[in-house]
Amino acid sequence: MSKEFTLSRRKALAALGTVGAASAGAGLGTSAYFSDQETFENNSLVAGTLDLKAAYSVHYSDWSADELxxxxxxxxxMTDHEAEFDPGPTRVPGIEFAxxxxxxxxxxxxxxxxxxxxxxxxGTDADDLEQPVIELDxxxxxxxxxVTFDLALCDNPGYIWLQVADATVSENGYTEPERDDPDESGVETLPGEPPMDLHxxxxxxxxxAYWIDDGNNYVxxxxxxxxxxxxxxxLGELSGIGAALEGDIPAEQGGGxxxxxCFSAGQHSIGFVWWLPVDHAxxxxxxxxxxxxxxxxEQCRHNDGTGDPLTAFVNDDAPLNEQPWDGxxxxxxxxxxxxxxxxALTEVNFPDEPLFGSPPQTLPLSFDPRVVRVSTGTTVTWQWQTYSDPFPDIFNGIPHNVVALDGSYSSGPPVPAATASDFSHTFTDPGVHLxxxxxxxxxxxxxxxxxxxxQEVINEAGMRGAVIVED
Known part of the structure; x- marks a missing residue:
């Protein structure tokens, strides 16, 4: 088995093909919040810091003889290697030790x-870490x-979120055994075309699974x-603002x-484990x-721990648009x-050359404006932009809709601009509506x-928006 541990921001995890596992890196660092620890020396104001250092250790088991x-x-x-796993100090997926x-x-x-x-x-900044953490074939x-991630919060306690970005999955074609497997859901149409069912x-x-670890790499x-x-x-759970990790001190103790x-100042560990049950082939x-x-x-002090949902959601790094929102x-x-x-038009960046040839640099995959501030009671109407020459016909044929993240409103199924009708919603509650x-x-x-x-993707082009309602 080939194991490569090379620098890359993207990681892969798959089976019997180009395969890999999860890792972390690019998002480590300080946030828009800053520690307000302050001292007065010689009539000057000195601010504290909130810095995050990082390290990791990786374990991988492929049942080779030297593992024992x-x-x-x-x-x-050897235990039942199933989807549900009950962790413990003598267990890893599929194995029980004495x-x-x-x-x-x-x-x-x-x-x-x-x-x-x-x-x-x-300590080590995230950008200086070897990445990906795991890349396996x-x-x-x-x-x-x-993977155990060791994080050090320097100087001040902070909230920590675990997030995911650039999540994409691919079939990468079909082998004969895969095509014949009754659990295979993809149905290929013609040679070289994508399957009709893209699951x-x-x-x-x-x-x-993930957990707060004490640094020994097991529960x-x-x-x-x-x-x-x-x-x-x-991965769906970790998209957007992500999952707030359970800190080791009450928020009040950290000033929040x-x-x-909150996580106290000092070193903490987060474990992330994955396993592929034997009932899948x-x-x-x-x-x-x-x-x-x-x-x-983010700092704990004077902070309610809700994070920055606006930036985390609207400017979430997308596979086709690395920075959708300009702020x-x-x-x-x-x-x-x-x-x-x-x-509306936006710049796009394809990670690889798409099936239809050289990718265009601009596509109608945006809202304009992406983020708008309104007063309570304002009615927002979304209109589908249409295009004529010199734009290609496909610009009027891409289906879109408008769906509230909290489920409070929806324009219905996605429809292209050529057949779409305006959609309106009146905002009566103050706050950030994503x-x-x-x-x-x-x-x-x-x-x-x-x-x-x-074939499947989270936040494909970063086509997200927000309405900020002021009281």
Whole structure:
């Protein structure tokens, strides 16, 4: 088996093809919030800092003989390698050890990479870490891996969120065994064309979980999975603002008011484990999953722990648009009715050459303005922009809709500009109201557009927006 640990912002996880696992990196660092720890010296104001240092260790098990070196085989029991996994100090997916020391030896044997120094003040910044954390070929049913991320909050307590970006999945064609497997959902039409059913089975076959760890790379003591499910479920859960990780001190102790608690200044560890149950085989051949994990921190002091949902959602790094929002907020306060254009133009960046040839640099995959500030009671009307020469006809044929993130309103199924009708909604509640286009800004996995080099995707083109309502 080939194991490559090369620098890249993207990571892969798949089976019997170009395969890999999850990692983290690009999002580590300070946030828009800053520590307000202040001292007065010689009549000057000196602000404190909020800095995040990082390190990681990676374990991977492919059932090779050397994984049990130093362990009596009689002390090892193969368990049911199923989707549901009950963690503990003597268990990894599919294996039960007689003692905790045997598990520790197994983890030592399966350590494949580590990097970084999670210490203050001179530890490793995320951009300096070797990435991806794991990049593996030929992952098979029964394999599993684990990554422990060590994070150091320097000087001040902070909230920490785990987020995902650039999540895409691909079938990568079909092998003969995969095509014949009754669990394979893809149906190929003509040679070289994408399948009619673009459901990628690997996303549901791979299981994953994450937890707050004490740094020993396994669940023990009072530790427990914060979340467990299929990779589809976990990545969907981590999209947008992400999951608030459970801190080690009450928010009030850190000077905040958040419900999830704060992480005290110092080093903390987060574990992320994935496994591919043995009851999945041919239907996942050649499938691949690509995504990036990010840790985001904000100060606790004078902070309610809600994070920055506006930036996290609207400017979420998308596979076809790395920075969808330029930060501009259109001020329409005092107006009773305003218009937001759907099907508006934006720059796009294809990760690979799409099926239809050289990609265009601009496509109608945006709202304009993306973010608007209005007064309470304002009616917002979304109008579908239409195009004529010299723009191609396809610009009027891309289906869009408007869906509130909280489910409070929807324009209905996606429709192209050529047949769309205006959609209006009156905003009566103050706050930040987030919305998206289901095909091109979905916060969950959705079938991708024709011509792009993947089959399912979260937030394909960053087609998201927000209405900020002032009281």
């Amino acid at each position: 070196a130093g362990i009596d085989e009689d002390d090892v029991t 003692s905790e020391s045997d598990l520790q030896q197994f983890l030592e044997n399966t350590l494949v990479n580590e990097d970084g120094d999670a210490s203050c003040p001179d 030929d992952v098979k049913p029964g394999d599993h891996g684990e 990628v089975e690997l996303l549901d076959a791979v299981q994953a 023990n003591g009072d530790e427990a999975f914060q979340s467990q499910g299929s990779l589809r479920e976990i 008011t958040g419900e999830q608690g 041919n239907e996942i051949q050649t499938d691949s999953v690509t995504f990036s994990l990010t840790f985001y921190t 501009v907020v259109a001020d329409r306060t005092g107006e009773d009715e305003i218009v937001v254009m759907n099907n 919305y998206f286009c289901e095909p091109h800004g979905s916060p969950h996995f959705h079938h991708s557009s024709p011509g792009v080099p993947f």
